[in-house]
Amino acid sequence: MCAAAGRCSGPRQRALVCAVLLAAWEAAWGQLRYSVPEEMPKGSFVGDVVKDLGLQLPALRDRGVHITERGRTQYFSLHGRTGHLLTAERIDREQLCEDVQICVLRCELVVEGEMKFYEIQVEITDINDNTPTFREAETELRMSETTAPGSRFPLARAQDPDSGRNSLQSYELSGDEHFSLAMQAGPSGDQRPELVLAKALDREEAAFHELVLRASDGGDPARTGTVRIRVTVVDANDNAPVFSQAEYTVRVPEDVPVGSTLVTVTATDADEGLNGKLKYSYQMVSLKASEMFHLDAETGAITLTHNLDFEEGTSYELEVHVRDGGDLSDIAKVVITVTDINDNAPEVSVRWALSEISEDAPSGTVVALLYVQDSDSEANGEVRCAIDKTFRSGCRALTAAITAW
Structure with a gap:
């Protein structure tokens, strides 16, 4: 979380507009964790967050209490009269968490009036x-x-x-x-x-x-x-085809051009003629992977047909089947690992901000709360926040603490 301000135009405006401070909001000592089955109807009960956090519901109704989520879809909502966390959409576990054993969605309960936020984790269980x-x-x-x-x-x-x-x-x-x-x-x-x-x-x-x-x-x-x-x-047909290796592994950057050959699987068959003629096909592959990678039936070459995106998929597993003219066969596993490049810029969103501030506001007054997120991974996803040097000269009377979250 970090805070930022705009340009300064005068002494009074500087105090009102240019105050840029870290929102040192108080977080709860632990995290709330709930569990709910997938495919529950919209409006289904998830948990009593107000009771579980020991909050006073009547006192919170006028303090800007709301639920925030990081993704584009809002899966949860807060019932204003009961303080219950409810589902805002029907949740399909397989759509959200393909190939993930434990499916967890995260959201936050923000209490603006008390300068607090609480992280909530909801495990989506399988049916x-x-x-x-x-x-x-x-x-x-x-x-x-x-x-x-x-x-x-x-x-x-x-x-x-x-x-x-x-x-x-x-x-x-x-x-x-x-x-x-x-x-x-x-x-x-x-x-x-x-x-x-x-x-x-x-x-x-x-x-x-x-x-x-x-x-x-x-x-x-x-x-x-x-x-x-x-x-x-x-x-x-006396001899079965045999792959040169049981498992093929390849690492490719996410910006590899469409049409590139990523790996070629090869098998040999000691038979001659029709019984030695080999044909490659997919034995086990997800729908997404079959659309991303084309397997040449004659050569065994696997080429890219759609642009890769590390943020959408980091690894793909394919099972390739080779069959000779007499229908003897073998199977090999292909693992394609996608590596990240720095192709996403940090995104900044305003979580909360004061519309105005008194000129005699004490040092340390919270004026804004920003959320910074970068979809890249590891070093490419690390974010640093800083105040533009052109704004500092007009704001020297105020202390600014910037932290990336």
């Missing part, structure tokens, strides 16, 4: 409002009739944006005796479903096998999503 879904409703696998029992084939994974027990918990396979389901731990400890050939195939006996993979979350009741798997039995 089971999303069903596990697969990218496609149906998929097809082609297997040679000479495929050895015990061979494994990666299957598409479901996505569930809910968290904790409400997120994806288990998979179940239904079909026939030729196949079973196994789980494989990925590089990050995530569980990946794999189709296991339990019994040798015979194309003359059955050219196709129909299976259903079901994904379930841990909600009560549980939500489920399914994908139909059609296995086509074909002739031999």
Whole structure:
């Protein structure tokens, strides 16, 4: 927080306009913390902030008590008669906190008349409002009739944006005796479903096998999503493609030009002809990442299709699937980390200011409260406040303390 003033024009105006002081507002000893489920209707009760802070509601009604938030959307409001903190909008946890385990919104209760403000943290808890879904409703696998029992084939994974027990918990396979389901731990400890050939195939006996993979979350009741798997039995393909590495990592600045190739994944297959021809595709990728990065199906090159913004996303994870002409395959993980550049200027907003001040006001009188914010991170987001040198000569009688918050 810092305070600033405009130009001085005369002795009296200097006392009225040019006083620039730090607002040394008193903050509460601790923070209020509440918890509310997502998707609650507008106007839902969050907490009794006046009671919890030990404030006197009747005395506060004429003292400029209000709620302030740093973002563009106002999610909370203060009921003037009860002092209750209420939701001002329906809150979607998955929209606000994608890939964040604990979702917390912050606001402040400002008491202008008492020169105080109190920080309030509201945790948005998850409800089971999303069903596990697969990218496609149906998929097809082609297997040679000479495929050895015990061979494994990666299957598409479901996505569930809910968290904790409400997120994806288990998979179940239904079909026939030729196949079973196994789980494989990925590089990050995530569980990946794999189709296991339990019994040798015979194309003359059955050219196709129909299976259903079901994904379930841990909600009560549980939500489920399914994908139909059609296995086509074909002739031999002896070697599966193999990526050069299990995980590719790359760091790029947020101002990298659109069209740049960020990383190229490569796989090799010892087979020749159609069985050795490789095709790359996304196995697991968020909608946002699929729109940001294009994967060349022939070369494995991943290029940027939209401008990056560190403030909107710092890291993206992609799973790339490579398949040969006989439908043997492999999977690799790609992690793209976005680094920050100093592309945001500090923003200054007036939280509170006096419209006038008496010429005999004592030294240390608070005249204004400003809020300074920079969206950049680390050193690029550190802000220093200072009084313009051209204003100092007319304000020497007053002491100015400037602090960035």
